[in-house]
Structure formats: C-alpha cells, structure tokens
Amino acid sequence: MPHHADSYLLPTSIRTKSQFWEHVISNLVPLLDGQRHWVTNLANTSSLVYHSLLSYPTFGDGPSSVNWCGFYIVSSLFPNPKIRMDHCAASNISNRLLLGPFCGKPACQSIDTTPGRGQGVCADAFMSRRTIVVPDVETYPGHIACDGNTKSEIVCPLILRSSGNEVSLGVFDLDCLAQGSFDEDDRTGLEKIAQLVVDACDW
Numbered sequence: 001m002p003h004h005a006d007s008y009l010l011p012t013s014i015r016t017k018s019q020f021w022e023h024v025i026s027n028l029v030p031l032l033d034g035q036r037h038w039v040t041n042l043a044n045t046s047s048l049v050y051h052s053l054l055s056y057p058t059f060g061d062g063p064s065s066v067n068w069c070g071f072y073i074v075s076s077l078f079p080n081p082k083i084r085m086d087h088c089a090a091s092n093i094s095n096r097l098l099l100g101p102f103c104g105k106p107a108c109q110s111i112d113t114t115p116g117r118g119q120g121v122c123a124d125a126f127m128s129r130r131t132i133v134v135p136d137v138e139t140y141p142g143h144i145a146c147d148g149n150t151k152s153e154i155v156c157p158l159i160l161r162s163s164g165n166e167v168s169l170g171v172f173d174l175d176c177l178a179q180g181s182f183d184e185d186d187r188t189g190l191e192k193i194a195q196l197v198v199d200a201c202d203w
Contacts, residue, residue, distance in 0.1 A: 016185070038077070046101050049193065070172075071158070071173070075097070106146075107146045126157055133182050137150055156194045160203055
C-alpha cells in the first residue's frame, strides 16, 4: 500500500489559497482510490484537510488556526439501532444529521433539519444545498456553538446528483479560531472536495 501519512505536508512553492486547495485535492485523489465506503473516505478527507490547513500559515497553530474539520451525515445512512418509540418520534429520526468522521474537539452529536425548526449553519447549508461562509459566528442567527472558541465557519453541502435529481447527503463543516478566516477561494476548494468525496462513495 502507498504511504499516505505525509500527504498533508505542503511544498514551499505554495503561496496562495487556490494553490493550496489544488494541492490538497491532488493528494486526496489517491486516498480515495479503490475505496467506496463513505466512513473510510470521509475519515481520510477530514484528516487530510485538517492537517493540511494546520500546515498552511493562514490556518496554522495559533490564534487563527482551524479548530474543527468534519462531516455531518443524514441519519438514514447510518445503521439503524433499535429505537424506543416512547422516547423519540419517528419523524424526528429521519430529520437529523448525525456526527460523522471529524478532526477536532468533541462536537454536537446531531443536528435537527426539520423544516421550520432546524437551525444553525450546518442545517441551513444542508437544507438550502448551498455553501455558507460565516465571517463571525456570533452574528449568525441560531448558530450552534459546539466550541465556544470558534469565531468563523464555512459549511459545504454534500449533494448527490443523478439523472437530473439532487439529494442532500450531509455537510462538510470547518471552524476557525479567528473571524473572517474563510473566503471565496476556500468555498471553491471545499466545494470541489465535497463533490469529489460524494462521487467516490457508494451511498
């Protein structure tokens, strides 16, 4: 098997965010090669992106570092445990995102996506099927603070496209300790990664 442990390391030639994301994508492709299970692929993706960001000066160790990188996935894709129906309504079970593979501190276990009730950046990105960049989480209505140190966030939906139809599978979520950390280059890079991961997995 090829050695992947150093795939997050960045060459000194990288100067811009667009170069950074293209480098990350080029290293992600071999990590996904030959594997179709979403748990494995999302685990490697979150690790590669997280450690690559920590190696990049803008997001490296310090007051502006990335502090969370991972996925929330629709609950229907998880194995179905036995559910005590007296404790949980069936309608609530299907309208949840569950915590998937990630790097960072322990996070919220689930996010409600019930129309009219779901809140937070992840729920909004999932339901709208569009990437949301939040320069200051304190100003975002309904923001869910899993880590009180987070100041900015970007959430990219995972969308499966087939035969003209679109299905929201979950979201790719990144948090940072500094305000205004994510921009359009990050949006472009993460959307490419999200589509690459969706296409690489059997759902």
